[in-house]
Amino acid sequence: MNFNLKKRKLAAIIFALIILGFITGFYQQGQLVNLYNLQASPAINDRNGEMIALEPNSKGYFNRPLENVPGKIAALLVKKEDRFFYYHFGINPLSIVQSASGYFGIGKRKASSTISQQLVKVLLGNELKRDLGNKIKETFYALSLEVFHAKKEILKMYANSIYFGNLAQGILEASRFYFGVDPEMLTDAQIFQL
Numbered sequence: 001m002n003f004n005l006k007k008r009k010l011a012a013i014i015f016a017l018i019i020l021g022f023i024t025g026f027y028q029q030g031q032l033v034n035l036y037n038l039q040a041s042p043a044i045n046d047r048n049g050e051m052i053a054l055e056p057n058s059k060g061y062f063n064r065p066l067e068n069v070p071g072k073i074a075a076l077l078v079k080k081e082d083r084f085f086y087y088h089f090g091i092n093p094l095s096i097v098q099s100a101s102g103y104f105g106i107g108k109r110k111a112s113s114t115i116s117q118q119l120v121k122v123l124l125g126n127e128l129k130r131d132l133g134n135k136i137k138e139t140f141y142a143l144s145l146e147v148f149h150a151k152k153e154i155l156k157m158y159a160n161s162i163y164f165g166n167l168a169q170g171i172l173e174a175s176r177f178y179f180g181v182d183p184e185m186l187t188d189a190q191i192f193q194l
Contacts, residue, residue: 025144061169090142
């Protein structure tokens with residue numbers, strides 16, 4: 001009898017932790033989506049709805065988010081930034097082990113941020129903070145993104161959030177600023193340059 005009571009209490013605690021984790025994750029991904037939406041630059045349109053000017057966003061950058069990342073850009077982004085992007089849940093355990101072993105002097109220390117973690121860094125404004133506490137925070141936010149958003153959506157948010165210098169944020173602004181073309185027209189060499 002005592003054993004069954006303990007099992008029920010344990011099950012109740014596990015269930016409560018799962019619910020709490022779900023609620024926390026939902027809140028965290030909501031924060032990230034709000035920050036993402038605030039990155040878009042305000043556009044000034046004429047009376048026909050044509051854009052005549054673009055204002056800088058809150059960071060002082062110019063950003064017009066794409067609705068869809070062209071397939072070639074998406075493939076090259078994944079290849080360059082996070083080759084296991086489609087196989088993990090926001091964190092890459094192999095990269096974490098490599099980074100930890102490098103920290104302890106066992107091997108080469110490599111960066112272990114996934115595309116999801118990099119997106120979290122950009123949205124939270126933590127690109128320059130590289131301490132353990134921040135890494136743990138990024139991990140939970142990245143997991144929240146992965147639970148509530150499809151990989152395609154996360155990749156789109158990432159491509160629209162990257163800063164490319166010269167006040168250009170996002171792949172659309174960067175391709176137009178540096179090469180004078182829309183992202184669909186970029187060559188592989190131009191994509192790698194960006």
